[in-house]
Amino acid sequence: MAYTYKYPHPAVSVDIAIFTIRDEALKVLLIRRGQPPYRGEWALPGGFVGLEESLKHAAWRELKEETGVNAVYLEQLFTFGHPQRDPRERVISVAYFALIPSDKLEIKAASDADSVDWFGIEEVPKLAFDHKKILRKALERVAAKLDYSTIAFQLMPETFTMPQLQHVYEVITRVPTDKRNFRKRMLALNVIEQTGEEKRTGAHRPAKLYRVVDRNKVDYIK
Amino acid sequence: MAYTYKYPHPAVSVDIAIFTIRDEALKVLLIRRGQPPYRGEWALPGGFVGLEESLKHAAWRELKEETGVNAVYLEQLFTFGHPQRDPRERVISVAYFALIPSDKLEIKAASDADSVDWFGIEEVPKLAFDHKKILRKALERVAAKLDYSTIAFQLMPETFTMPQLQHVYEVITRVPTDKRNFRKRMLALNVIEQTGEEKRTGAHRPAKLYRVVDRNKVDYIK
DNA sequence: GCAAAAGTGTTATCCCTACACCCATGA
DNA sequence: TCATGGGTGTAGGGATAACACTTTTGC
Numbered sequence: 001m002a003y004t005y006k007y008p009h010p011a012v013s014v015d016i017a018i019f020t021i022r023d024e025a026l027k028v029l030l031i032r033r034g035q036p037p038y039r040g041e042w043a044l045p046g047g048f049v050g051l052e053e054s055l056k057h058a059a060w061r062e063l064k065e066e067t068g069v070n071a072v073y074l075e076q077l078f079t080f081g082h083p084q085r086d087p088r089e090r091v092i093s094v095a096y097f098a099l100i101p102s103d104k105l106e107i108k109a110a111s112d113a114d115s116v117d118w119f120g121i122e123e124v125p126k127l128a129f130d131h132k133k134i135l136r137k138a139l140e141r142v143a144a145k146l147d148y149s150t151i152a153f154q155l156m157p158e159t160f161t162m163p164q165l166q167h168v169y170e171v172i173t174r175v176p177t178d179k180r181n182f183r184k185r186m187l188a189l190n191v192i193e194q195t196g197e198e199k200r201t202g203a204h205r206p207a208k209l210y211r212v213v214d215r216n217k218v219d220y221i222k
Numbered sequence: 223m224a225y226t227y228k229y230p231h232p233a234v235s236v237d238i239a240i241f242t243i244r245d246e247a248l249k250v251l252l253i254r255r256g257q258p259p260y261r262g263e264w265a266l267p268g269g270f271v272g273l274e275e276s277l278k279h280a281a282w283r284e285l286k287e288e289t290g291v292n293a294v295y296l297e298q299l300f301t302f303g304h305p306q307r308d309p310r311e312r313v314i315s316v317a318y319f320a321l322i323p324s325d326k327l328e329i330k331a332a333s334d335a336d337s338v339d340w341f342g343i344e345e346v347p348k349l350a351f352d353h354k355k356i357l358r359k360a361l362e363r364v365a366a367k368l369d370y371s372t373i374a375f376q377l378m379p380e381t382f383t384m385p386q387l388q389h390v391y392e393v394i395t396r397v398p399t400d401k402r403n404f405r406k407r408m409l410a411l412n413v414i415e416q417t418g419e420e421k422r423t424g425a426h427r428p429a430k431l432y433r434v435v436d437r438n439k440v441d442y443i444k
Numbered sequence: 445g446c447a448a449a450a451g452t453g454t455t456a457t458c459c460c461t462a463c464a465c466c467c468a469t470g471a
Numbered sequence: 472t473c474a475t476g477g478g479t480g481t482a483g484g485g486a487t488a489a490c491a492c493t494t495t496t497g498c
Contacts (some may be wrong), residue, residue: 053305
């Protein structure tokens with residue numbers, strides 16, 4: 001079966017930079033390509049857009065295929081369309097990024113084994129296509145949004161401590177912050193509350209646990 | 223001649239919201255469609271992406287076709303891809319917005335006469351496709367960027383006065399501002415300088431003229 | 445009791461806001 | 472001379488940034 005058009009049509013794909021926090025670091029999900037082009041190289045998960053599905057739907061579908069999760073933060077990033085970005089044919093890629101809380105991860109369940117893995121953003125290998133460029137832009141966007149929105153909480157587990165939260169800010173923005181000021185700033189957002197519980201992790205004072213009052217909601221500041 | 227693919231491919235277009243300031247108001251350029259669908263209705267200028275050109279190139283091409291200008295501010299806005307947004311076939315639209323200084327306009331030279339016109343953003347008629355949605359998003363983006371960047375100067379002519387500049391801010395953000403504070407804020411940006419000239423426009427004190435030190439450059443604030 | 449990380453308040457500084465009068469011009 | 476819009480400075484308040492010591496725990 002073939003599809004014929006009067007004018008040339010490009011192919012359209014979605015690619016997703018999926019982020020999470022693990023082992024105190026910001027990680028991105030990559031898959032090892034099983035098919036040419038770039039067979040054997042790492043790439044962002046992605047795929048072609050179905051003719052009857054919306055772009056966002058395609059992004060959700062890919063996200064679920066690779067991670068099993070569904071209710072996470074997903075945002076359109078940018079559309080990349082350089083004529084030679086794919087050696088096969090003209091492929092225009094609508095890029096998205098997703099933020100997954102560290103406790104929702106089941107990965108590798110849905111997808112096939114050792115061709116999927118999380119990489120610290122410092123240790124990302126060479127990537128197929130222009131995926132390095134996509135990843136860079138996604139990181140910029142996420143870092144910028146920490147400053148004027150509450151998306152950071154989309155990366156936090158159900159309950160978390162202040163030092164944990166601060167750590168997330170610091171690994172993403174690379175700006176070290178005074179912990180007293182950071183605490184004040186977070187509480188002033190009015191989107192988290194104490195659970196009453198504490199978390200003890202070693203030979204030191206336990207940390208108070210917090211939760212987000214309304215997950216699913218992202219506030220914009222100022 | 224026909225183009226055949228193994229899998230179905232959507233068509234990809236670019237649509238552009240082109241803004242300028244005229245008669246003290248923010249205007250957007252619309253074209254009246256000469257072909258179905260939506261024949262006779264107004265729409266954002268746009269067209270299909272050539273197989274060998276980048277998305278930005280396609281946007282520039284359309285922009286130049288309609289306005290004759292080339293050196294203006296052009297930014298990718300968002301990609302719209304609902305399956306039914308075009309009644310003919312699946313069309314994915316990569317939307318851009320452009321800002322043109324009021325003194326660079328020649329319009330209607332390049333394009334065909336009375337099927338192109340500028341509309342104040344308050345008087346935009348019903349638009350074809352989902353172009354109202356695109357326009358709304360473009361306006362939001364521009365208004366938001368006034369707060370944290372210097373894109374406003376991309377709308378200003380070679381030389382301009384403070385009241386003119388303030389007017390641009392006010393028509394876009396709809397936030398009236400104290401003129402003393404506004405002036406201080408603008409000067410603190412360090413991107414404009416006095417020309418030494420004045421502009422006299424009526425029975426009142428003449429206004430000092432300013433120019434942008436480095437056009438082409440857009441600063442991000444804070 | 446000691447090391448390690450968590451928790452906590454106050455002060456100084458900067459930035460933003462509010463606010464009112466004089467000036468230069470054309471008619 | 473009068474109406475019109477352009478130009479100018481200061482003081483107060485709120486937000487942000489700087490800064491050091493005490494607490495709780497595990498070993």
